[in-house]
Amino acid sequence: MPDLVRLDIRGAVAVITLNRPELRNALSGTAMIDALVGTIEHVSRTDSVRVAILTGEGTAFSSGGDLKQLRANADLAAREPSRVVEWYRGGIQRIPLAIAALEVPLIAAVNGPAVGAGCDLACMCDIRIAGRSARFAESFVKLGLIPGDGGAWFLPRAVGRSKAAEMAFTGDAIDAEEALACGLVSRVVDDGELLGAALDLAGRIAANPGGAIRMTKRLMKEAEHGTLASVLQLSAAFQALAHSTPEHSEALDRLMKKVKAT
Numbered sequence: 001m002p003d004l005v006r007l008d009i010r011g012a013v014a015v016i017t018l019n020r021p022e023l024r025n026a027l028s029g030t031a032m033i034d035a036l037v038g039t040i041e042h043v044s045r046t047d048s049v050r051v052a053i054l055t056g057e058g059t060a061f062s063s064g065g066d067l068k069q070l071r072a073n074a075d076l077a078a079r080e081p082s083r084v085v086e087w088y089r090g091g092i093q094r095i096p097l098a099i100a101a102l103e104v105p106l107i108a109a110v111n112g113p114a115v116g117a118g119c120d121l122a123c124m125c126d127i128r129i130a131g132r133s134a135r136f137a138e139s140f141v142k143l144g145l146i147p148g149d150g151g152a153w154f155l156p157r158a159v160g161r162s163k164a165a166e167m168a169f170t171g172d173a174i175d176a177e178e179a180l181a182c183g184l185v186s187r188v189v190d191d192g193e194l195l196g197a198a199l200d201l202a203g204r205i206a207a208n209p210g211g212a213i214r215m216t217k218r219l220m221k222e223a224e225h226g227t228l229a230s231v232l233q234l235s236a237a238f239q240a241l242a243h244s245t246p247e248h249s250e251a252l253d254r255l256m257k258k259v260k261a262t
Helices: 030-045 067-079 081-089 094-101 117-124 151-159 161-170 176-181 191-206 210-223 228-243 246-261
Strands: 005-010 013-018 051-056 106-110 113-115 127-131 135-137 173-175 187-189
Touching: 005 030, 013 030, 013 191, 030 094, 051 191, 094 117, 106 117, 106 191, 113 117, 117 135, 117 151, 127 176, 127 191, 151 161, 173 176, 176 187, 187 191, 210 228, 210 246
Parallel strands: 013 051, 051 106, 106 127, 113 135, 127 187
Antiparallel strands: 005 013, 135 173
């Protein structure tokens, strides 16, 4: 059985690929969730990695939930609804928690449809780049469901409250160009150029000191819910650490040499 999630570490860049193309990279099932969460945690622990890319094998980024699993959940809920709560908490909700704890920036290279939980997975990432064939749909409502994986938290932060409400209440899909216009993605490229564009961006991020990258990401995460005073305090503490690093001293020396040469 092939790995459900592939990990390819290229120097300071980790490429994470959902590898379930026969199910359009559906996120359902304990094995798939364990594989993705385990890979993300491994990347976070790998000090040499400074940035990660998340993409899908085949023609889809992720179709979200597997219909067979959703049918089984509906049958279970009819008998024991309390067990469904635990199924979500011990299942797919582990993914946003793992990504939130990931210390390095995560780029979504959206190579096709990102539907339901797949759309939310893209929104969990720090940066999103889309191929022209990408489609995004917060489609839970069309199945009589709600975004049980945290989409109500992630989507408004990605596109704003009004656009998020439109997507969530209609369940309608938007194409890559509309995703660019509403800020869901920061760039749209031809499908054949998608991974290359993601790797280029990752390389420009990874060229910077790893400690500064990780601390900057943590500050941005804290700023989502912290007060100005608390974020300033944490910024001062992180900056004290950054000032003491050899990377900072080396960068200052390089700049001083450039100034003296002009």
